[in-house]
Amino acid sequence: MSIFRKELAGLKEYVPGKPIEDVMKEYGLTSIVKLASNENPLGPSKKAIEAIKREAENIHIYPDGAALELREKLAKKHGISMDQVLIGSGGEQILKLIAHTFVDEGDEVIFGAPSFALYDIMSSHIGAKCISLPLTEDFKHDLKAFEEHLNEKTKIVYICNPNNPTGNIMPKAELVDFISRLPESVVLMLDEAYFEYAIHDPDYLNGLDILKERKNTIILRTFSKVAGLAGLRIGYCFSSPEIIREMSKIKGVFNANRIGQMAAIASLDDDEHIENTVALNKQSLDMMKVYFNEHNMKYVESHANFIFVDINQSSREAYVELQKRGVIIRPGFLWGFENYIRVSSGTIEQTEIFIKALDEITK
Template sequence: MPAPEPRPALAGIPVYRAGRPAGSDDLKLSSNENPYPPLPGVMERAAATLGRMNRYPDAGVTDLYEALARTTGLAADRFAAGTGSVSVLFSLMTAYCGPGDEVVLPWRSFEAYPIAIAAAGATAVPVPLRADATHDLDAMAAAVTERTRVVLVCTPNNPTGPVVTQAELERFVAAVADHVLVVVDEAYVEFVRRDDAATGLSFLAAGRQNVVVLRTFSKAFGLAGLRVGYAIADVLVAEAVRKVTPPFGVTDLAQAAAVASLEAADELGERVEAVVTGRIALLEGLRAQGWEVPDSQANFVWLPLGPDAHLLAERVHPVSVRPFAGEGVRVSVGTPEACDRFLDLAARWLTGR
């Protein structure tokens, strides 16, 4: 007896592959996680919710939206939360895309983009990055057609690391029709130190209704295991995303930890600075060895190795890094000890291959 068949669109969708686990968390540089444990105060706030786990969480995500409103100065109804920013992206695609629609995106970029697009039944239109691993926004603007519903901008770009500048994004948004959503994925924005880097919030503050910003608590805030991300958008766009987001996805525990993290911004800022310092050291160390590494403003660096990507990933074991077949290797910034271990193994690979 034949089994039930899924929608034909799923035939071309790859399964999302997580980074290979390392021998220990200390040597796991494959998933862009914050290497430092949650702050004690954040853990205490989250743990206080465990006594009511027999109850459904607040489906309205009230406390988190109010905390985000205080942080950004925007109204609470301009947010839409989900289990990580990737979940919010899937909801956004469901709300705005369908068969016959197109989504323009940079490539190589976040591997979940094509999956989310295909799952909505839309067609991905990938535009290659420039030689320096940055977005080619002119080419992306030229790729927009009457079928385009969404354009994705990832800054800093995952997995290559460079940012889009504010001037570049302003020209790009001006060139895109008002009915096309420009989704600015800022999952790594807290690690950015370039003064000219783009910020999607500036367009929302200026009243642009077709710009959406995606952010997450997984990276800089160190809550990857709790899955909290959100969109910041025009009121009607945020409402549309919330309509197609499964209810009760963001647990009370996750909401409490996220709110506590926002309130502990100064303490978390110190940890973010430690990661930024580690990124600079990793970039400098690799370049001193002779590697060509794009500028990164995230919590990872990119080695454009082409067909040697998986070979390097195998050679640096027990450090775990993220290879992308035929393209390169992404190395997350971990503890200083883990980064030093990787640098030592990377140097050996260079001299011995």
């Protein structure tokens, strides 16, 4: 008899982007352009860095377990009450809390494929039946299929918007129509990790507009992407006070670290950094799209800080060849798309290096 939980036998491990240090060592390189993990090429706000330096002297003191100041600031910024905000150790912990709060063994959860792998991992680990439904030919969530799979066992519907790894958004009208028919007993989880990049499109649905009318809704966001605090692991979610209260019971006492909380608070005071990040992202992706268009490479129109593109050759081979040239990307074969790669936006220099390297391997 195995000593391990039975669900682990069929569980696939999440594979993160390859670390810079590993690639440098493997290929004897002295510099690397990492465009694999959707990180902010500008780094964190200077205000966040200053807050980190100030707070470093206090790390012998436990953090505020309730994250009161950060929750209050987020609530005020978004026009909701503080008891509708939960802070987590990255979006990853929020997803784990969602699964452990709602899912009993035998319950069903629904999500698109490909999408963020942790929906499956966190749910199947505790005995859920995961209904993974392929995206449509134009890379949208197949909401008709979602609806067809709803039943009395359905507990959570996950919708990643913008979707990862494809980067596209669901049209507002389609999403609102689907949600209007979703049974109130089903928890709707809207993953808006890339919210700040997408909100400029008038066809993007802000999940907070849904939460106002539908209490069994959870909206996931993060400081890892646009705020550039990926290494500090601060994610958050908005929901009804009842859901936040129940999720908080299992979050842990000091789940959000002290430095991370202070950096996140400072980040909320730096709108200019967010604006600069979003502007650079557009510039970088536009440069890539010019190259893709010139070389007949199909891509998904992105509303995030990465782009999903068909490079007309094996992503397995391209992944290795790009690394040899000092560029790390995510190969599409990981999601079942053999000729696609996912590339994060970068600085102008990083983008130029990527385009040059891609050009070399596709000639």
